[in-house]
Amino acid sequence: MIAGTAVPFKKTFAAVSDEELNYKIPAYLKNGDSIGITSPAGFITYEEIQPATQLLQSWGYKTHAGDTIGKRNFTFGGTDEERLNDLQKMLDDPKIKAIMCARGGYGSIRIIDRLNWTKFKLNPKWIIGFSDITVLHNHIHNNFQIASIHSKMTNSFPDDWNLAEPIQIETIISIRDALSGKRMKYPVVAHPSNKQGVAEGVLVGGNLKTIETLTGSSSDIKTGGKILFVEDTGEYLYSIDRMFWNLKRTGKLTNLKGLIVGGFKVKPDDLGEEFGKTVEDIVLEKVKDFKFPVCFGFPVGHQKNNFALKCGIKHRLSVTEKEVILTEII
Amino acid sequence: MRITIPPYLQKGDTIGLVAPAGFMPIEKIQTCIETLDAWGFNVQMGTTTHSSSQNYFSGTDEERLADLQNMLDDRKIKAALCVRGGYGVSRIIDRINFKKFIKHPKWVIGFSDITVLHSHIFSRYKIASLHAPMAAAFNDGEFNNPYILSLKDALEGKPAHYECKPHPFNKTGETKGQVVGGNLSLLAHLIGTDSDIKTRNKILFLEDVGEYLYNVDRLLIQLKRSGKLNKLAGLVIGGFTDNKDTERPFGKSVYDIIYEQLGGFKFPICFDFPVSHAKENFALKIGVKYKLSVTDNASVLQEI
Numbered sequence: 241m242i243a244g245t246a247v248p249f250k251k252t253f254a255a256v257s258d259e260e261l262n263y264k265i266p267a268y269l270k271n272g273d274s275i276g277i278t279s280p281a282g283f284i285t286y287e288e289i290q291p292a293t294q295l296l297q298s299w300g301y302k303t304h305a306g307d308t309i310g311k312r313n314f315t316f317g318g319t320d321e322e323r324l325n326d327l328q329k330m331l332d333d334p335k336i337k338a339i340m341c342a343r344g345g346y347g348s349i350r351i352i353d354r355l356n357w358t359k360f361k362l363n364p365k366w367i368i369g370f371s372d373i374t375v376l377h378n379h380i381h382n383n384f385q386i387a388s389i390h391s392k393m394t395n396s397f398p399d400d401w402n403l404a405e406p407i408q409i410e411t412i413i414s415i416r417d418a419l420s421g422k423r424m425k426y427p428v429v430a431h432p433s434n435k436q437g438v439a440e441g442v443l444v445g446g447n448l449k450t451i452e453t454l455t456g457s458s459s460d461i462k463t464g465g466k467i468l469f470v471e472d473t474g475e476y477l478y479s480i481d482r483m484f485w486n487l488k489r490t491g492k493l494t495n496l497k498g499l500i501v502g503g504f505k506v507k508p509d510d511l512g513e514e515f516g517k518t519v520e521d522i523v524l525e526k527v528k529d530f531k532f533p534v535c536f537g538f539p540v541g542h543q544k545n546n547f548a549l550k551c552g553i554k555h556r557l558s559v560t561e562k563e564v565i566l567t568e569i570i
Numbered sequence: 571m572r573i574t575i576p577p578y579l580q581k582g583d584t585i586g587l588v589a590p591a592g593f594m595p596i597e598k599i600q601t602c603i604e605t606l607d608a609w610g611f612n613v614q615m616g617t618t619t620h621s622s623s624q625n626y627f628s629g630t631d632e633e634r635l636a637d638l639q640n641m642l643d644d645r646k647i648k649a650a651l652c653v654r655g656g657y658g659v660s661r662i663i664d665r666i667n668f669k670k671f672i673k674h675p676k677w678v679i680g681f682s683d684i685t686v687l688h689s690h691i692f693s694r695y696k697i698a699s700l701h702a703p704m705a706a707a708f709n710d711g712e713f714n715n716p717y718i719l720s721l722k723d724a725l726e727g728k729p730a731h732y733e734c735k736p737h738p739f740n741k742t743g744e745t746k747g748q749v750v751g752g753n754l755s756l757l758a759h760l761i762g763t764d765s766d767i768k769t770r771n772k773i774l775f776l777e778d779v780g781e782y783l784y785n786v787d788r789l790l791i792q793l794k795r796s797g798k799l800n801k802l803a804g805l806v807i808g809g810f811t812d813n814k815d816t817e818r819p820f821g822k823s824v825y826d827i828i829y830e831q832l833g834g835f836k837f838p839i840c841f842d843f844p845v846s847h848a849k850e851n852f853a854l855k856i857g858v859k860y861k862l863s864v865t866d867n868a869s870v871l872q873e874i
Binding site: 283315346349350353452453454455456457459460482485486489509513514 | 592624625626627657660661664758759761762763764765766784787788789791792795796797798816818819820821822
């Protein structure tokens, strides 16, 4: 009875939504904490994750390679059962404080509805990855409001840290910053097509194609009041256009606070099938009726300049003539 | 749910040709025109069928929208045949005015990208439309094949009766329901939009072309996860042609993938039904009630 009467009270006086009240941030990592590495999608060899494990260890973390590392079932890092069990174990093991997905590819969607989130909800931990891992980020965000880290995975760590390019080093360091609880702040050079403005909201997003294929499911993100970032690779321009129509037609742009367009590696048009519009044209056409700020060329995507972003955490996006700044605000 | 069936065509009726999506060179429409003419129909060419467009589309959004709008509004035109799919209907669908079309329904014909029109018309206005071969299918001497002729029969109002061979993945059974469906990628793309179809108690048919195997898997999972298969009456799997695979092979055939994702349901399933981007593409009236009967000997899809 008391709880029943308390609900409308909270609703009346709270300036934020119920969803926002429930946002949870997993514990940031401390020296000696363990990071689990698993393949919920594509396969990877044990050798391929060595640069990542060595670097994570040099940062003072322990690493735990899951059973799926080195496993292969065609394109997958093991059968559905093997990938499910490995990820499940990592979600449930209280000693593991963060789970880094070894790589993307395809496969998370095949196991998402069979994962048991009971222990994870009680003891949230960081889930790290991008591309196909967008499934995990969006599922967790929509169902549990638990923050997660959209970033490079083990297959993007440089083989030799001493020979790595500065951008590789900076992006990998951004994962450490995110995991250790540093407040994220990314200044980016302004793009001529940007739409100026300032927005505050919880950051959500990921791979655009993956976001589209989650529409209508329990993993579909709500974007009202939030800042959305999208990126994609290997898609034709017509397909990118169709996906932005999907965002618009499913209402994902309607109450959006801000839009961050990351890298779009475009598949060249077939001869005689020239689409005749750029990615910027495609996006600006869909957002022309909206006032929220939009920035292009943000360093997130299937590219070297892919910085760690904390999904499910409030950020400020400031798009001015001179620059774009994305800042975490708590 | 009640459905409005547009009037069937009489000899001398006019069929409008329109290209609401990709560009189609006029010479590739010629056999289609001649065939419709030979069937006793008048043909009216839309402006998009002789477009001067130099890019992917058969004209700007405004040009394609205006042409399609005219086809829908002009009462002399009894059917609008889309000459080609490709991509482009999603760009104009929300700007089409269906007011006159609702008052005076007519057959909208096509497949592939035209799935957007079919789904939109069915879910919003409960008007039947025709998933059928388009202009290119008439070429290369194919204007007289059973699939092209099924379009003629459909336009003339002859009830369809299609039979196909059994397939080892079939799930036998008999069911009745309105037929809905089309191109899998587009049906998935429409989920959550105004054009999304409800599939409860319906017979759903699916086909696709040129998709990566992993993506077919993902799209089917999306259908499942969005509840599209929960109360389905029956499922018709057409052709999934020219599939692509990733460098690291997916390891399953496209029908293996479909069977794995969809075989667990109770409703009857017919594989390898002749609806596809290949020659085998029977005309199906979306929104019209059919009986699907899947037995060990044959599958029959029959209009009732």
